[in-house]
Amino acid sequence: MINRLTIEDMLQRLSIKPVxxxxxxxxxxxxxxxxxxxxxxxxxxxxxxxVGSASADAYDRVIEQATAAFGQWRMIPAPRRGDIVxxxxxxxxxxxxDLGMLVSYEMGKSLQEGLGEVQEMIDICDFATGLSRQxxxxxxxxxxxQHRMYEQWHPLGxxxxxxxxxxxxxxxxxxxxxxxxxxxxxVWKPSEKTPVTAVACQQLMARxxxxxxxxxxxxxLVQGGRSLGEELAGDHRIALVSAxxxxxxxxxxxxxxxxRLGRSILELGGNNALIISQHADxxxxxxxxxxxxxxxxxxxxxxxxxxxxxxxxxxTFRQRLVNAYGQLRIGxxxxxxxxxxxxxxxxxxxxYEAAIASCLRExxxxxxxxxxxxxxxxxxxxxVRPCIxxxxxxxxxxKQETFAPILYLMKYRTLEEAIRIQNEVPQGLSxxxxxxxxxxxxxxxxxxxxxxxxxxxxxxxxxxxxxGAFGGEKDTGGGRESGSDAWKAYMRRQTNTINxxxxxxxxxxxxxxx
Ligand code: UN1
Numbered sequence: 151m152i153n154r155l156t157i158e159d160m161l162q163r164l165s166i167k168p169v170x171x172x173x174x175x176x177x178x179x180x181x182x183x184x185x186x187x188x189x190x191x192x193x194x195x196x197x198x199x200x201v202g203s204a205s206a207d208a209y210d211r212v213i214e215q216a217t218a219a220f221g222q223w224r225m226i227p228a229p230r231r232g233d234i235v236x237x238x239x240x241x242x243x244x245x246x247x248d249l250g251m252l253v254s255y256e257m258g259k260s261l262q263e264g265l266g267e268v269q270e271m272i273d274i275c276d277f278a279t280g281l282s283r284q285x286x287x288x289x290x291x292x293x294x295x296q297h298r299m300y301e302q303w304h305p306l307g308x309x310x311x312x313x314x315x316x317x318x319x320x321x322x323x324x325x326x327x328x329x330x331x332x333x334x335x336x337v338w339k340p341s342e343k344t345p346v347t348a349v350a351c352q353q354l355m356a357r358x359x360x361x362x363x364x365x366x367x368x369x370x371l372v373q374g375g376r377s378l379g380e381e382l383a384g385d386h387r388i389a390l391v392s393a394x395x396x397x398x399x400x401x402x403x404x405x406x407x408x409x410r411l412g413r414s415i416l417e418l419g420g421n422n423a424l425i426i427s428q429h430a431d432x433x434x435x436x437x438x439x440x441x442x443x444x445x446x447x448x449x450x451x452x453x454x455x456x457x458x459x460x461x462x463x464x465x466t467f468r469q470r471l472v473n474a475y476g477q478l479r480i481g482x483x484x485x486x487x488x489x490x491x492x493x494x495x496x497x498x499x500x501x502y503e504a505a506i507a508s509c510l511r512e513x514x515x516x517x518x519x520x521x522x523x524x525x526x527x528x529x530x531x532x533x534v535r536p537c538i539x540x541x542x543x544x545x546x547x548x549k550q551e552t553f554a555p556i557l558y559l560m561k562y563r564t565l566e567e568a569i570r571i572q573n574e575v576p577q578g579l580s581x582x583x584x585x586x587x588x589x590x591x592x593x594x595x596x597x598x599x600x601x602x603x604x605x606x607x608x609x610x611x612x613x614x615x616x617x618g619a620f621g622g623e624k625d626t627g628g629g630r631e632s633g634s635d636a637w638k639a640y641m642r643r644q645t646n647t648i649n650x651x652x653x654x655x656x657x658x659x660x661x662x663x664x
Pocket of ligand 1: 270316317321394449450451452611612613614615
């Protein structure tokens with residue numbers, strides 16, 4: 151179990167100084183105590199640290215430093231950059247336990263999930279290291295004699311990363327590790343709800359960069375709230391803004407970057423459904439549904455929010471779910487006996503309560519009731535009971551993403567109907583079907599199937615591996631991060647045609663004699 155002493159130890163092992171910087175360009179850090187904000191742990195309500203916000207002047211200095219660093223960093227061969235990212239991965243390996251605990255303590259997810267988050271960072275570092283030797287361009291056949299045509303990829307410049315509290319460090323690393331090996335420099339604005347884990351990661355990377363003699367500015371951190379995010383989005387010096395968070399935030403980032411013809415990668419809300427077919431192996435479906443719905447206390451963008459269950463197995467599966475929810479242990483997430491930790495803050499608790507009230511107003515019936523937990527163990531006021539509501543798919547509340555462990559159950563008769571229900575929400579991140587029937591599985595994955603960025607068969611909606619491209623459609627924003635060829639969004643493509651003949655033939659056979 152965690153106490154004040156272990157927090158101090160943990161911060162010390164991660165060498166987080168008592169005063170946390172409002173900004174950092176690497177080894178250089180600065181405080182600005184004029185408008186500090188506090189990070190309270192949702193685990194026990196204790197103050198972890200008071201963090202400064204980057205002032206306008208400090209922000210400008212960071213961007214200038216990052217701009218200067220880009221000039222040097224881009225000249226370093228990509229495999230060498232990859233090796234530096236590999237070393238960052240090694241630093242994460244040796245601090246996995248401390249950082250995992252800090253993530254768990256500052257954000258509230260279970261220690262297993264905190265460790266999983268650090269593992270996700272390690273994995274993306276490994277991926278990026280290999281990728282640093284594989285930033286391939288194509289060669290094309292020229293229509294003109296003695297001409298060679300090919301394409302190459304160059305870095306963009308500064309990549310601004312706006313990350314959310316729910317994956318306070320992993321989502322940053324998906325962006326940063328890929329951006330770095332591509333030759334970009336990064337400026338990170340973490341969530342103001344989880345500033346301390348960000349400081350820890352920034353300091354680990356700063357150490358690696360300094361050991362390799364890399365100039366300041368390759369990895370930068372600026373702390374602040376919504377206005378700082380808006381500043382980043384509107385800043386023409388930032389080539390690409392990768393933002394994770396609410397659809398409301400993403401729309402404002404998209405508008406601000408588009409207005410200056412900048413680029414953005416958006417990873418926004420999800421409203422993910424799991425279809426449980428009458429052909430499902432219910433022993434596989436049950437843990438997938440429960441982990442998907444209550445993991446990270448329902449605060450993943452990939453959380454399972456809707457179960458669309460075939461009428462033939464509806465009653466059986468509902469009863470099994472109710473039994474499983476009865477076994478859930480809710481409490482301090484650092485205690486490995488517990489399955490579910492707190493929500494991030496009391497605002498999130500209010501939203502959980504409001505969603506339950508809306509659901510009841512619309513005629514929902516709760517198979518497992520939701521309540522806010524009280525008592526000594528729940529002193530932070532952020533612990534809630536995961537709940538299950540039986541609803542109709544057309545309920546307004548079912549179309550919304552509430553970042554809390556509220557699972558909506560609905561019934562279907564035909565697979566077409568299930569797919570239609572699954573697609574009939576504004577969001578389009580993740581989806582899954584539980585079935586042992588090949589035809590059903592393929593229909594779900596077909597062009598007439600799921601409209602989401604992620605579509606799984608016989609696994610849940612959350613817990614994607616870093617090797618695939620991660621992101622979704624519609625209100626989820628359309629961006630892709632992490633694996634596959636998502637790296638291309640962090641680079642600019644250049645098409646090159648080289649004439650090694652002694653003539654100047656024009657394309658399309660145009661004649662132009664002078
Ligand atoms: C998020 O919730 O923003 O697929 C990211 C998952 C994790 C990442 C979630 N690998 O659930």
